[in-house]
Amino acid sequence: MAAEAGYGASAGLRRRRWRARLATPGLLGLPLAWLAVFFVAPICIVAAYSVDAFSLFPGPHPVTLSAWRDFVHSGVYLRLFWKSVQMSLIVSTVVVVVAYPLAYYLALSGTKRKYVLLLVLIAPFLTSYLLRVLAWKVILGDQGVVNTFLVWTGLQAPGHPISALLYSRFAVMLVLGYVWLPFVALPIFVTLENLDRQLLEAAGDLYASRLQAFRRVTLPLSMPGVVAAFLFVFIPTVGEFITPSLVGGTSGYMYGNQIVDLFGTGFPDWETGSVLALFLLGVVAALTGVFARFMRIGQTVGR
Amino acid sequence: MDMALSKLSRRLLRGFLALVIVFLYAPILVLLVFSFNNSELPAFPLSGFTLHWYHQFLTNADLRAALGTSAIVAALSSIGAVVLGTFASIALARRRFRAKALVSALLLSPLVIPLVVFGIALLLLFHTLGIPRSILTVVIGHVVISLPYAILVLVPRLEQVDVALEDAAHDLGAGPFSTFRTVTLPLILPAVVSAFLIAFTTSFDEYAVASFVVGTRATFPIYLYAALRFPSQLPQVIAVAVVVLTVSLLVVLGAELGRRRAEQRLGTLDVGG
Numbered sequence: 001m002a003a004e005a006g007y008g009a010s011a012g013l014r015r016r017r018w019r020a021r022l023a024t025p026g027l028l029g030l031p032l033a034w035l036a037v038f039f040v041a042p043i044c045i046v047a048a049y050s051v052d053a054f055s056l057f058p059g060p061h062p063v064t065l066s067a068w069r070d071f072v073h074s075g076v077y078l079r080l081f082w083k084s085v086q087m088s089l090i091v092s093t094v095v096v097v098v099a100y101p102l103a104y105y106l107a108l109s110g111t112k113r114k115y116v117l118l119l120v121l122i123a124p125f126l127t128s129y130l131l132r133v134l135a136w137k138v139i140l141g142d143q144g145v146v147n148t149f150l151v152w153t154g155l156q157a158p159g160h161p162i163s164a165l166l167y168s169r170f171a172v173m174l175v176l177g178y179v180w181l182p183f184v185a186l187p188i189f190v191t192l193e194n195l196d197r198q199l200l201e202a203a204g205d206l207y208a209s210r211l212q213a214f215r216r217v218t219l220p221l222s223m224p225g226v227v228a229a230f231l232f233v234f235i236p237t238v239g240e241f242i243t244p245s246l247v248g249g250t251s252g253y254m255y256g257n258q259i260v261d262l263f264g265t266g267f268p269d270w271e272t273g274s275v276l277a278l279f280l281l282g283v284v285a286a287l288t289g290v291f292a293r294f295m296r297i298g299q300t301v302g303r
Numbered sequence: 304m305d306m307a308l309s310k311l312s313r314r315l316l317r318g319f320l321a322l323v324i325v326f327l328y329a330p331i332l333v334l335l336v337f338s339f340n341n342s343e344l345p346a347f348p349l350s351g352f353t354l355h356w357y358h359q360f361l362t363n364a365d366l367r368a369a370l371g372t373s374a375i376v377a378a379l380s381s382i383g384a385v386v387l388g389t390f391a392s393i394a395l396a397r398r399r400f401r402a403k404a405l406v407s408a409l410l411l412s413p414l415v416i417p418l419v420v421f422g423i424a425l426l427l428l429f430h431t432l433g434i435p436r437s438i439l440t441v442v443i444g445h446v447v448i449s450l451p452y453a454i455l456v457l458v459p460r461l462e463q464v465d466v467a468l469e470d471a472a473h474d475l476g477a478g479p480f481s482t483f484r485t486v487t488l489p490l491i492l493p494a495v496v497s498a499f500l501i502a503f504t505t506s507f508d509e510y511a512v513a514s515f516v517v518g519t520r521a522t523f524p525i526y527l528y529a530a531l532r533f534p535s536q537l538p539q540v541i542a543v544a545v546v547v548l549t550v551s552l553l554v555v556l557g558a559e560l561g562r563r564r565a566e567q568r569l570g571t572l573d574v575g576g
Contacts (some may be wrong), residue, residue, distance in 0.1 A: 024394050024400045027390045027391065027393050027394035027398065028390070028400075030387055030390055031387040031388070031390055031391040031410060032391075032406070032410075034446065034447070034450075035409060035410065035413075035447065035450070038425065038443050038447050039416075039421075039424075039447050040409075041428060042421075042428040043420075043424050045424065045427045045431055046420070046423065046424045054427075054431060098323065101316055101319060102316075102319065102323060104307075104316070105313070105316035105317065105319075105320055106320075108307035108308060109307070109316070109317075110305075117320065119556065119559055120324060121320075121323070121324065121327070123555050124328065124331070124552075126551065127508075127547075127548050127551040127555070128507075128508045128524075128544070128547055128548060128551060129510075130508060130510055130524050130527055130528065131334075131527075131547060131548055132331075132548075134527070134531065134541075134544055135330035135331060135333060135334050136330060138333065138337065138345045138537070138541065139333055143344055143346050144345070145333055145345065145346065145347065147346075148346035148347040148348075149347040151347075152347040152348050178326075178327070178330070181327065182327060197307075200306035201306060203306060210306060210307075210308075210309060213306050218307075235417075236417070236418075238417075239417030239418070239419050241419050241511070242528075246528075246531065256419045259419050259420070259423065263423050263426065270427070273423065274423070274427075277417075277419070277420045277423055277424070278420075280417055281416065281417065281420045284415060284416070284417055285415075288415045292408075
């Protein structure tokens with residue numbers, strides 16, 4: 001403000017005009033066009049396939065909602081979706097519960113090496129996802145590291161491997177938890193790091209115990225971070241198909257695998273597959289919307 | 304009294320952190336150990352040291368071709384994402400316009416779309432338009448996925464840079480482009496580099512979308528996924544895994560250290576200005 005006045009009104013005006021010349025449409029045009037063609041349009045095409053406006057098979061085909069009706073009525077896909085939701089819920093909850101104390105320690109213990117430790121914690125997340133899943137395939141198999149180790153050390157009779165380790169729901173959830181754990185600590189750490197320490201001191205001055213201070217002050221104030229962390233895991237895992245296809249077998253089969261199979265080479269059914277994909281997208285979009293609202297409310301309350 | 308942590312809980316939490324870190328790195332260590340194990344099967348007991356698997360993957364033409372393809376795809380898509388991301392970030396950080404909240408929501412929305420959904424959506428787009436699948440279709444998809452990351456890295460950095468510096472350049476007669484090239488770009492360069500690295504590693508590791516739109520030239524994750532079905536290939540896949548994981552861990556740590564050093568430099572510059 002003061003600087004503007006110092007330069008004089010004409011310079012300010014000129015500058016505003018200069019900024020306008022490198023115009024907003026010019027800056028936003030390319031990125032938005034890219035997303036319109038390669039992100040929004042493809043989703044619209046999925047919608048067109050789901051009502052049979054477009055089809056894999058040539059020939060005339062009227063628009064129909066039959067695939068949507070079958071999806072709702074048959075219940076097979078919805079049950080599979082519910083199974084995936086349950087698995088993701090368990091994974092997200094466990095991972096948040098494990099990550100919270102870690103983030104708490106790093107943010108509030110006053111350790112000098114907190115950023116180094118945080119980086120060590122997060123670094124695995126930034127390496128190859130596929131290779132970390134591969135590691136568990138090597139570890140959990142019947143002829144894998146765990147089973148052969150148990151036999152080798154005599155803890156397990158040879159010829160009776162613990163088969164439930166690999167190709168099970170447990171394997172999928174373990175690997176998903178392993179993959180997402182490092183990332184989850186970050187949002188929780190950030191909220192705890194920004195926590196006003198004086199609030200804790202005030203609680204102490206008012207004779208709160210540490211536990212009471214945590215329950216009444218720290219935990220409520222860190223909830224935005226916890227919710228963010230939870231959704232950061234839940235949203236990508238509920239539509240997951242890579243991990244279940246590598247370590248899940250038939251009992252670890254998830255909703256995402258069903259979508260892939262409907263577009264696969266065996267018996268492609270793009271119409272049903274598009275319905276499943278849009279349903280998943282709808283659920284995720286709704287969750288994201290609720291979350292965005294929640295975060296904004298969290299901010300205004302915080303202020 | 305320290306209200307956050309008692310001495311005991313501090314010690315317990317430190318132990319817990321150590322345990323979790325062991326849990327996170329143990330599988331990687333297991334891969335490291337078995338990459339040198341002289342056996343077709345990654346299993347106990349260990350049966351002697353060998354460099355055979357490393358040698359095998361270094362001489363595996365398909366695997367090297369896949370790594371090369373992924374490097375090209377990752378380079379192209381990260382350049383695309385950083386260029387588009389820089390345009391978008393300047394608009395978001397420097398301009399006022401209507402529907403800004405909506406625009407930024409759209410720009411960031413690829414972050415939350417399930418990749419399987421995006422993959423089939425792209426597949427249907429290319430199918431409908433009759434565009435044959437190739438490494439270019441993978442690049443197109445990866446630009447979309449990486450764009451939000453680039454924006455998330457670039458916008459905060461642009462907001463740190465003092466607008467007065469850009470105005471001064473303009474007052475001294477620089478046009479918009481040369482202002483960007485000589486003033487803004489050097490100041491946001493660390494963020495540009497980390498945006499590039501994030502986009503590069505994202506693309507290099509991306510399987511979900513690539514699996515739908517890749518053509519006949521396999522990218523590295525596509526090759527890897529296919530190779531996992533053949534037990535005879537497992538040992539050399541483990542050797543590759545060790546190399547890739549080690550390199551990416553080093554890049555991550557190096558990038559972070561570099562970014563922090565640059566941050567400190569900008570800090571002193573701001574104080575000086």
